[in-house]
Amino acid sequence: MDDLHYKGLGKQLEALWETIESRRGADPESSYTASLLSKGAERCAKKFGEEAVEAALAGALGKKDELASEAADTLYHLFVLMASAGVEPADVAEKLAGRTGQSGHEEKASRKG
Numbered sequence: 001m002d003d004l005h006y007k008g009l010g011k012q013l014e015a016l017w018e019t020i021e022s023r024r025g026a027d028p029e030s031s032y033t034a035s036l037l038s039k040g041a042e043r044c045a046k047k048f049g050e051e052a053v054e055a056a057l058a059g060a061l062g063k064k065d066e067l068a069s070e071a072a073d074t075l076y077h078l079f080v081l082m083a084s085a086g087v088e089p090a091d092v093a094e095k096l097a098g099r100t101g102q103s104g105h106e107e108k109a110s111r112k113g
């Protein structure tokens with residue numbers, strides 16, 4: 001799919017993941033990412049949850065610019081959580097690919113088994 005269609009979001013997410021990975025073991029005093037990673041997955045999960053709720057509130061209130069900003073925070077914190085928990089973007093891509101062409105209703109029904 002053409003990344004231009006998404007205004008470069010795909011490339012930015014790729015660069016963001018690389019940056020987060022490059023901060024492993026960096027000085028927590030100079031890198032916010034390193035400071036979060038040094039605190040462990042539970043702390044990263046808490047930050048992700050906070051940002052996701054802020055994004056949800058902005059969306060519910062129809063605050064478009066705030067939603068875009070909170071969505072950026074949420075994506076960053078999701079990536080930090082994934083890095084902390086040892087989940088790679090490829091793992092997420094595999095899950096998404098497995099759902100291609102399947103309706104959300106079908107996917108939910110298959111989980112209920």
Ligand SMILES: N=c1c2ncn([C@@H]3O[C@H](COP(=O)(O)OP(=O)(O)OP(=O)(O)O)[C@@H](O)[C@H]3O)c2ncn1[C@@H]1O[C@H](COP(=O)(O)O)[C@@H](O)[C@H]1O
Nearest residue numbers: 016019020023030031032033034035047050072073076077
């Ligand atoms: N995309 C982000 C990004 N989005 C949000 N944040 C930070 O996430 C924090 C969330 O804000 P809050 O007010 O909730 O948190 P806080 O109270 O300041 O911090 P806490 O003590 O609660 O953790 C802020 O400090 C933001 O600056 C980010 N920090 C870093 N990045 C990217 O990561 C790169 C590397 O950053 P460093 O690791 O700091 O070098 C940067 O160049 C950016 O590209």
